[in-house]
Amino acid sequence: xxxxxxxxxxxxxxxxxxxxxxxxxxxxxxxxxxxxxxxxxxxxxxxxxxxxxxxxxxxxxxxxxxxxxxxxxxxxxxxxxxxxxxxxxxxxxxxxxxxxxxxxxxxxxxxxxxxxxxxxxxxxxxxxxxxxxxxxxxxxxxxxxxxxxxxxxxx
Numbered sequence: 829x830x831x832x833x834x835x836x837x838x839x840x841x842x843x844x845x846x847x848x849x850x851x852x853x854x855x856x857x858x859x860x861x862x863x864x865x866x867x868x869x870x871x872x873x874x875x876x877x878x879x880x881x882x883x884x885x886x887x888x889x890x891x892x893x894x895x896x897x898x899x900x901x902x903x904x905x906x907x908x909x910x911x912x913x914x915x916x917x918x919x920x921x922x923x924x925x926x927x928x929x930x931x932x933x934x935x936x937x938x939x940x941x942x943x944x945x946x947x948x949x950x951x952x953x954x955x956x957x958x959x960x961x962x963x964x965x966x967x968x969x970x971x972x973x974x975x976x977x978x979x980x981x982x983x
Contacts, residue, residue: 848907848919849899850948851926852941860899860926871900883909890919904947911954918958925964
């Protein structure tokens with residue numbers, strides 16, 4: 829890890845830089861989040877709360893100043909709700925969409941992946957307007973994504 833990468837890691841750990849990772853099922857979100865090696869909140873773990881309550885909890889996570897990395901297929905839904913509730917400000921510094929898939933998906937997963945993409949495309953203009961750097965990627969190796977999408981950042 830070079831000096832700029834260490835500086836970025838310190839900024840993330842200090843709450844000065846927040847990363848969101850989303851995409852359809854099996855696109856490498858959790859793998860990339862774990863590769864970063866920081867405290868990762870996974871919105872998909874909120875499904876046991878029910879759909880609306882899970883999205884609301886994701887909104888609470890986005891409002892947490894100690895958030896480092898948040899990931900999951902539910903993230904665009906929480907981002908959309910956060911943006912509607914907060915007319916100014918940015919929930920993240922960088923939002924990464926991983927569009928590929930590492931495994932064959934069920935019909936249900938395919939349908940959910942399309943819905944995730946639709947919500948993502950709906951919120952990207954507002955994220956960008958608020959200063960969030962948006963990265964939309966296909967299938968990538970997590971190590972490559974870590975270098976290109978996380979560490980190639982000016983802070």
